[in-house]
Amino acid sequence: MKNTFNVLLLILLCLSCNTTKTEVKKINKRGLISNHGMVVSARVEASQIGVDILKKGGNAFDAMAATGLALAVAYPFAGNLGGGGFMVYRKANGDIGGIDYREKAPLTATKNMYLDENGEVIPNKSTLGSLAVGVPGSIAGIFEVHERFGNLPMKDILEPVIALASKGVVVTKNQANRFNNYQNQFRLVNKDSLLFYKVWKENDTIKYPALAKTLERILKNGKDEFYKGKTAKILVKFLQENGGIITEEDLANYTAKWRTPIAFNYDNLKIISMAPPSSGGICLAQIMKMIEPYDLSKYGANSLKSIQVITEAERRAYADRSYYLGDPDFVSIPTDELISNTYLKSRMSDFSFEKATSSADVSHGNIEVVESNETTHYSIVDQFGNAVSVTTTLNGAYGSKLYCSELGFFLNNEMDDFSSKPGVPNMFGLIGAEANSIAPEKRMLSSMTPTIVEKKGKLFMSVGTPGGSTIITSVLQTILNVHEYNMSMQEAVDAPRFHHQWLPDVIQMEPNSFDKNLIIQLQNKGYIINEKDSPVIGKVDGIMVLTDKTLEGGADHRGDDTAVGF
Numbered sequence: 288m289k290n291t292f293n294v295l296l297l298i299l300l301c302l303s304c305n306t307t308k309t310e311v312k313k314i315n316k317r318g319l320i321s322n323h324g325m326v327v328s329a330r331v332e333a334s335q336i337g338v339d340i341l342k343k344g345g346n347a348f349d350a351m352a353a354t355g356l357a358l359a360v361a362y363p364f365a366g367n368l369g370g371g372g373f374m375v376y377r378k379a380n381g382d383i384g385g386i387d388y389r390e391k392a393p394l395t396a397t398k399n400m401y402l403d404e405n406g407e408v409i410p411n412k413s414t415l416g417s418l419a420v421g422v423p424g425s426i427a428g429i430f431e432v433h434e435r436f437g438n439l440p441m442k443d444i445l446e447p448v449i450a451l452a453s454k455g456v457v458v459t460k461n462q463a464n465r466f467n468n469y470q471n472q473f474r475l476v477n478k479d480s481l482l483f484y485k486v487w488k489e490n491d492t493i494k495y496p497a498l499a500k501t502l503e504r505i506l507k508n509g510k511d512e513f514y515k516g517k518t519a520k521i522l523v524k525f526l527q528e529n530g531g532i533i534t535e536e537d538l539a540n541y542t543a544k545w546r547t548p549i550a551f552n553y554d555n556l557k558i559i560s561m562a563p564p565s566s567g568g569i570c571l572a573q574i575m576k577m578i579e580p581y582d583l584s585k586y587g588a589n590s591l592k593s594i595q596v597i598t599e600a601e602r603r604a605y606a607d608r609s610y611y612l613g614d615p616d617f618v619s620i621p622t623d624e625l626i627s628n629t630y631l632k633s634r635m636s637d638f639s640f641e642k643a644t645s646s647a648d649v650s651h652g653n654i655e656v657v658e659s660n661e662t663t664h665y666s667i668v669d670q671f672g673n674a675v676s677v678t679t680t681l682n683g684a685y686g687s688k689l690y691c692s693e694l695g696f697f698l699n700n701e702m703d704d705f706s707s708k709p710g711v712p713n714m715f716g717l718i719g720a721e722a723n724s725i726a727p728e729k730r731m732l733s734s735m736t737p738t739i740v741e742k743k744g745k746l747f748m749s750v751g752t753p754g755g756s757t758i759i760t761s762v763l764q765t766i767l768n769v770h771e772y773n774m775s776m777q778e779a780v781d782a783p784r785f786h787h788q789w790l791p792d793v794i795q796m797e798p799n800s801f802d803k804n805l806i807i808q809l810q811n812k813g814y815i816i817n818e819k820d821s822p823v824i825g826k827v828d829g830i831m832v833l834t835d836k837t838l839e840g841g842a843d844h845r846g847d848d849t850a851v852g853f
């Protein structure tokens with residue numbers, strides 16, 4: 288009898304344990320709540336300019352142009368005229384689409400342009416200075432979006448941005464540190480004396496008169512000013528004087544391209560993300576479909592089992608990324624096969640909770656990762672119900688570090704996102720294969736993952752992040768934090784993040800953010816943990832539509848990111 292009683296007690300205890308585990312988590316913290324429209328970006332000035340455009344009657348596409356251009360002024364670290372990006376949109380009527388304004392390789396680029404006579408990669412050649420620069424796409428993309436979907440004249444969009452450049456931008460503490468940290472590289476690359484050689488301190492104001500003049504000419508002459516006009520001529524002369532190979536023909540030939548996004552279902556969500564040449568959409572689809580059969584909400588956020596399942600799916604998806612993905616205008620990508628349920632089920636068939644899979648059993652390689660947190664993302668939802676998700680980049684911090692003082696902007700080092708030599712890692716530690724080798728006018732593979740999520744057929748989230756190779760996994764974790772673990776948008780963005788990218792075979796974790804016992808448990812199962820090299824993983828900016836139709840912003844506390852709404 289006593290035994291029976293004990294067994295019953297045990298069963299009751301176990302049941303109550305399970306109930307506690309699966310109990311729905313309470314929301315403790317919300318981000319900014321707004322009723323009509325919202326912009327979340329890396330700088331308050333850019334978010335404010337975007338919201339002012341919405342208040343003026345502009346839509347999300349007008350605000351996309353304004354916010355993107357304002358980031359080029361307020362956030363030269365990654366905001367840009369000299370780089371490129373991607374946007375995914377969902378209109379109020381449910382139409383979805385994407386635009387690719389990724390940089391392209393110049394016409395005279397060659398497959399082996401970064402190799403020496405022994406076939407070895409020449410250090411820094413694809414990352415520093417003018418040979419690292421791809422043909423910029425940002426102005427083409429912004430004008431294309433505005434022309435197709437904008438409501439307001441370009442004058443209304445550009446004037447506040449020009450005013451910001453003339454009036455100047457207040458330096459934040461983060462920004463002052465960054466300017467100072469990159470001094471040596473600026474001096475190594477540039478012949479001129481730069482605006483950034485001065486030691487800028489927090490609360491100083493930097494004015495950008497040269498950039499204001501460039502933007503004034505763009506306002507007067509449109510997109511052609513950048514690609515065929517005076518600006519094009521100044522830019523090409525500058526690049527060539529610095530040993531670059533971009534010509535006036537390269538600029539004149541550049542066009543942005545509309546792309547059909549990668550869209551897939553996960554539970555009752557529809558995820559809409561960027562198609563190649565970004566790897567974001569396919570990789571995200573692969574990972575989410577591989578983890579969908581597992582009961583993540585029961586395992587809990589950042590629990591042992593959740594981390595294991597997500598890591599193993601990431602390992603497998605990143606191995607495919609390296610092999611199959613590149614510019615779809617140059618290589619044939621088996622997208623349907625890569626994201627088919629049958630294939631992904633078979634991909635996870637050797638996963639076990641008992642022991643880590645070794646990346647050597649998925650493919651080969653032995654590399655060092657150099658973590659980085661460049662690029663920038665912004666999310667916008669307007670008062671009409673349109674949503675955009677935009678990620679734009681110079682690639683590295685301040686791109687190639689080459690700054691055209693006459694025009695007032697940095698040039699990208701996006702050529703490093705090609706695989707200079709298949710099998711050799713780029714600055715994010717990502718190994719590329721033939722599909723991503725260099726060819727004239729080809730676009731380099733990206734990890735940027737601007738994403739929009741629908742829930743039960745309605746707009747639910749706009750989300751994205753910088754972070755190089757960690758972009759895809761940061762977007763993934765933010766969506767899961769909301770959907771599986773019942774976090775608010777702000778909590779989802781703030782939660783600690785981890786990352787695995789197949790090679791190197793380590794889980795990167797934000798330092799001092801994960802429980803020590805959890806780390807030991809993972810190590811006991813064969814996972815190698817690296818908490819040193821990634822002080823920050825991603826800097827996510829997102830917007831969620833709440834059940835009462837208000838908008839919640841999630842602005843990442845890891846940066847100066849700010850949500851502004853009305």
Ligand code: GLY
Nearest residue numbers: 680682733734735
């Ligand atoms: N340059 C970073 C990316 O495109 O993923």
